Amino acid sequence: MVTKNILFTEKVYTVVKKIPKGKVATYGQIARLAGNPRAARAVGMCMKNNPYAPVVPCHRVVAQNGVLTGYSGKGGIRGKQKLLKAEGVYFLKNNKIHMKQSGWNQ
DNA sequence: AAACTGACTTCTC
DNA sequence: GGAGAAGCCAGTT
Numbered sequence: 278m279v280t281k282n283i284l285f286t287e288k289v290y291t292v293v294k295k296i297p298k299g300k301v302a303t304y305g306q307i308a309r310l311a312g313n314p315r316a317a318r319a320v321g322m323c324m325k326n327n328p329y330a331p332v333v334p335c336h337r338v339v340a341q342n343g344v345l346t347g348y349s350g351k352g353g354i355r356g357k358q359k360l361l362k363a364e365g366v367y368f369l370k371n372n373k374i375h376m377k378q379s380g381w382n383q
Numbered sequence: 384a385a386a387c388t389g390a391c392t393t394c395t396c
Numbered sequence: 397g398g399a400g401a402a403g404c405c406a407g408t409t
Contacts, residue, residue: 286406308392
């Protein structure tokens, strides 16, 4: 049976939780894994609500160009970047992530 | 049920 | 490469 037992958001959370440490995934990437390659915006909204804040490492989710967007958590973009750096994510001088290296190869 | 919003992506100039 | 505009999706009001 193909019943959608889990919501799109639930799928998103599941995918985000699968992101390995030291790597980052883009909203489009997550959306694609969640089943809708164009639901990048929806993914961001789910993170904003983020009922699974401590469960979903939303700080590992970045834009396609490698820029840290959003993150209503403590520290904002600043704290998010710091967290990623602490995990081993390589940042460029433009405060952008080196997707070629730290991008989630999925 | 309809309209608005938003942590995106892609196209074009 | 940078800036602006349009399109798309799910959730919330």
